[in-house]
Amino acid sequence: MTRGVRTLFVALTVAMSLLVTGTVMALTLAGGGTDGTTDHGPSTLADPGDPAHWTPERMSRAKPRDPKLDDGPPAPPAPGTPNTVQPSWSPLPDALAQAKPPPVQARAVPRPYASGNGTSAVGKLFFEAPDGPSTCSGTVIADPKRPGRSNLVWTAGHCVHAGHAGTWFTSMQFVPAFNSSGQGTLDNLGNPGPVAPFGQWWATSVATSEQWRAGGTDTTSPATAFDFAVMEVRNPDGGPRSLEEVVGRAVSVWFDAPRDLPSTSAYGYPQDAPFDGLAMYGCSQDPRRMSVDPAAPPLLRIGCTMTAGASGGGWYAPCPTGGLCLIGNSALSGAGHTWIAGPYLSQDARRMLDTLKRKR
Numbered sequence: 001m002t003r004g005v006r007t008l009f010v011a012l013t014v015a016m017s018l019l020v021t022g023t024v025m026a027l028t029l030a031g032g033g034t035d036g037t038t039d040h041g042p043s044t045l046a047d048p049g050d051p052a053h054w055t056p057e058r059m060s061r062a063k064p065r066d067p068k069l070d071d072g073p074p075a076p077p078a079p080g081t082p083n084t085v086q087p088s089w090s091p092l093p094d095a096l097a098q099a100k101p102p103p104v105q106a107r108a109v110p111r112p113y114a115s116g117n118g119t120s121a122v123g124k125l126f127f128e129a130p131d132g133p134s135t136c137s138g139t140v141i142a143d144p145k146r147p148g149r150s151n152l153v154w155t156a157g158h159c160v161h162a163g164h165a166g167t168w169f170t171s172m173q174f175v176p177a178f179n180s181s182g183q184g185t186l187d188n189l190g191n192p193g194p195v196a197p198f199g200q201w202w203a204t205s206v207a208t209s210e211q212w213r214a215g216g217t218d219t220t221s222p223a224t225a226f227d228f229a230v231m232e233v234r235n236p237d238g239g240p241r242s243l244e245e246v247v248g249r250a251v252s253v254w255f256d257a258p259r260d261l262p263s264t265s266a267y268g269y270p271q272d273a274p275f276d277g278l279a280m281y282g283c284s285q286d287p288r289r290m291s292v293d294p295a296a297p298p299l300l301r302i303g304c305t306m307t308a309g310a311s312g313g314g315w316y317a318p319c320p321t322g323g324l325c326l327i328g329n330s331a332l333s334g335a336g337h338t339w340i341a342g343p344y345l346s347q348d349a350r351r352m353l354d355t356l357k358r359k360r
Helices: 003-030 054-062 210-215 222-226 243-247 347-360
Strands: 123-128 130-140 151-157 169-174 202-206 229-234 264-268 280-287 287-292 301-303 314-318 324-329 332-334 337-343
Touching: 054 130, 123 151, 130 243, 130 264, 130 314, 151 301, 169 229, 169 243, 202 222, 202 347, 210 229, 222 337, 229 347, 264 301
Parallel strands: none
Antiparallel strands: 123 130, 123 169, 130 151, 151 229, 169 202, 202 229, 264 280, 264 314, 287 301, 301 337, 314 324, 332 337
């Protein structure tokens, strides 16, 4: 092989390698898969939503999604049932769990939520799941790529994707400071005055962790430690103002926050009895560790009586530089509703957010 031919061959080889690598990267970051198994990037929602979709009747039928852990003593097996080895994450083995925190009674957040304080960033999320209209909670977070003009909402992974062998949910709508006035009822949820002081924002793209998509379930699993998600939303009136500008608030995410913080406050819209999903509640306590699997990072857990519907709601703590930061989100509760737990936001969570930002 002559030098000229050899040089041409090497150049073609390098070019083909770069082309293949670039193609793989583009597919990975573009996402767009619907089954949660063929890609690892964020999904662009082909149909972000029809504003007429969420009628008062449909909103009132939305059921909360909230994986539960049977943290009580296991029921005795039925007569004749063969002995089987239970998975290490259901029920939670005593050897892995710290003592449960003392219960904290959830307290109603003073209205109006749209007063510019930290709770104005909290809202209610509506979406369509395979089993029908569903609801969770979420929080407006700061966007380092667009300071002061964020359109990002933090929530739980199980509020955007069904997990193992599941799909992305559809028609996702975020309503910040939902029912801030307290005038909303199950009969007038479609009236934007009482229930949507800042409008109804449709999600255009969404991302969750690879671990949740691969292993998430409707109970607890190792994937619960990665049960977080972020979505980008658009202005409902098509105007240029961002979600942060309209709400007047966005909470910075504090990745790798100390696990021994003196206190954290969790907020959300619990809907199962004795709550009705029409009011925001909160709980405050020093966070404890809770392990769901030896190979997964421990979760954060606090005592709290909030029920299903609070999932995805933000956990606040004082930032090192002042103000409030988001350090986690509600993802799991015990069967007795005496505590809630959520993932610790490590570099896995940061990478998920960076992936969504690179896609834009």
